[in-house]
Amino acid sequence: MIRLAALTIILLLAFIPIYSVFSESADSAPKVVPTSEDGVQRIDIVVDSYSYNPGHIVVTVDKPVELNLRSVTSVVPHSFVIDDPESGIEIKETVPSGKDLMVSFTPGQTGTFKFYCSKSGIFGSHLDKGMEGTIKVVE
């Protein structure tokens, strides 16, 4: 019986890395932001060097959105910028390292827009390192 339990644990440990590979690829899939009881579309976005997770979110037009940007870096500050004029959304916020920052807005038109980090370091801009994401606004 003990052997069986040990075997089960070994098998579980062996599968954890495989699972995390799969869950990582799932995170790049569009994530529909759930609407809370108060009608606000809320989601946590993990801000790391140099990524947003989820990096592709889907929200409904004309309904308030609150993004809780959760920095998990220990030193490097990042930012969250939406400056696409088509979107009608204007956000430019710094996300301090290791802190949470809430951004809120109400998307007024449908479409697919980009958000990105406008910071740069000695090795170039974070956007060049792929620190960007997509927000899709639907009916």
Ligand SMILES: [Cu+2]
């Ligand atoms: Cu950045």
